[in-house]
Amino acid sequence: MRLIPTALAFALSALAGCALPYTPPALSPVTRPEPAGATASLPPAPLPRMQTAPVTILVSIDGFRPDYLDRGVTPNLSALAANGVSAAMRPSFPSVTFPNHWTLVTGKVPDHHGIVGNRMEDPTRPGETFTMASDDPFWWNAAEPIWVTAEKAGIRTATMFWPGANVGWGGTLLPNSHGTVANATRPEDWQQFNQAVSGAQRVDAVIDWMRRPATMRPRFVTLYFDTVDSAGHANGPQAAATTQAVAAVDVQIGRLVEGLRALQQPANLVIVADHGMAATDSSRTIALDTIADSADYRLLSESGPYATIYPVAGHEAALEARLLTPRPHMQCWRKAEVPARFRYGTSPRIPPYICLAEPGWLIVKSAPTAPFHGGAHGYDNRAPDMAALFIANGPAFVGGKRLASFDNTDVNPLLRDLLGLPAGSGLDGDDAPFRAVLRR
Numbered sequence: 001m002r003l004i005p006t007a008l009a010f011a012l013s014a015l016a017g018c019a020l021p022y023t024p025p026a027l028s029p030v031t032r033p034e035p036a037g038a039t040a041s042l043p044p045a046p047l048p049r050m051q052t053a054p055v056t057i058l059v060s061i062d063g064f065r066p067d068y069l070d071r072g073v074t075p076n077l078s079a080l081a082a083n084g085v086s087a088a089m090r091p092s093f094p095s096v097t098f099p100n101h102w103t104l105v106t107g108k109v110p111d112h113h114g115i116v117g118n119r120m121e122d123p124t125r126p127g128e129t130f131t132m133a134s135d136d137p138f139w140w141n142a143a144e145p146i147w148v149t150a151e152k153a154g155i156r157t158a159t160m161f162w163p164g165a166n167v168g169w170g171g172t173l174l175p176n177s178h179g180t181v182a183n184a185t186r187p188e189d190w191q192q193f194n195q196a197v198s199g200a201q202r203v204d205a206v207i208d209w210m211r212r213p214a215t216m217r218p219r220f221v222t223l224y225f226d227t228v229d230s231a232g233h234a235n236g237p238q239a240a241a242t243t244q245a246v247a248a249v250d251v252q253i254g255r256l257v258e259g260l261r262a263l264q265q266p267a268n269l270v271i272v273a274d275h276g277m278a279a280t281d282s283s284r285t286i287a288l289d290t291i292a293d294s295a296d297y298r299l300l301s302e303s304g305p306y307a308t309i310y311p312v313a314g315h316e317a318a319l320e321a322r323l324l325t326p327r328p329h330m331q332c333w334r335k336a337e338v339p340a341r342f343r344y345g346t347s348p349r350i351p352p353y354i355c356l357a358e359p360g361w362l363i364v365k366s367a368p369t370a371p372f373h374g375g376a377h378g379y380d381n382r383a384p385d386m387a388a389l390f391i392a393n394g395p396a397f398v399g400g401k402r403l404a405s406f407d408n409t410d411v412n413p414l415l416r417d418l419l420g421l422p423a424g425s426g427l428d429g430d431d432a433p434f435r436a437v438l439r440r
Helices: 008-017 067-073 076-084 097-106 146-153 201-212 229-235 240-262 318-322 408-419
Strands: 055-061 087-091 157-160 220-224 267-272 278-283 285-287 297-299 306-311 330-334 351-356 362-363 373-376 388-393
Touching: 008 201, 055 097, 055 240, 055 408, 067 087, 067 388, 076 240, 076 267, 076 388, 097 408, 146 157, 146 220, 146 408, 157 201, 201 220, 201 240, 201 297, 201 373, 220 240, 229 240, 229 373, 267 285, 267 408, 297 351, 318 351, 351 362, 388 408
Parallel strands: 055 220, 055 267, 157 220, 285 362
Antiparallel strands: 087 388, 267 388, 278 373, 297 306, 306 351, 330 351
């Protein structure tokens, strides 16, 4: 299906009188010549406006740096930013996928919501490891996601992918039950993540939900795209292939906007990323086995911008003597001594030692045996390359506003405002960055 260009979509939405997530430009009145001898006619009556309540759609474009908008390949996202609210948003530390997606929907930093890494362990369950495929509520129950808050308030929700959205939140996995979870709350509609589902299929699923009668139509929806992150990892953030992935996901944003316009469904779009991306290559690696004796420690992952390390029992002093010595391109701390600005180090799921590389460098188990280049994230969450996309556009927002950078813990409070939910308690963020751009 050919998408209607952005400028034409603006004009059609104004003529149809439907509310879209845009502030369209004013249009000049259309005049037509009268036939000879005709009397002047009254202007045509305006088309009826559908009295449809706005939905809130939270869109994640994994790994989308704000400066990707400057590449000239994002007409739809750039129009939403120009006519709405935009910012370079700070991720939480560590700047990786699952911790930050859970922060966005819970309003808590990873240290407080329990998803402290893409891979982690818990001392109360020795021998188990959390991975990005783990959906046992045990790992997720420490903080309530926004769709659960909404469902409890009687607001119907639907998730077209989101890390954790397939989890029976608040429930308990029953033993020997083939995955049955008792006493759980889920979105009314949700999809199990499958990377083979195309961007168009994901968008079309959301539009299909919007076609439902009002009693069955979700008022809060999530939508997730992973291809920009994948391209950034494989090719690096500056590569042509990454720009192509950016352009392709922008087409899907246009598909979403056009689908909403065709249904005359007003929407508040909140479009975010979980983190940015930094260029990496094999010439910038720090091999841990050249720093400490591999018999003294155990790594949770083989390589990355940061490393979480368990000491072998009885080897703590030997490990610390080597690990905590200052060295170029990497800092290491005991978990209790991680700098306070990272807000990381109190969860029992965080190992005793944390090492963080300088942006662009990678901590690896041993020196690479072949050259490589690509991209990575997980660095200092205030590093410019880790900044994340934020765009908000719709009837709830004052248009044409650029905000100062803010923490992604503030997104959950914003969503609460859009859904008419009370302010949460015990959150690590608030709606202060948005108070001047929300229509009350």
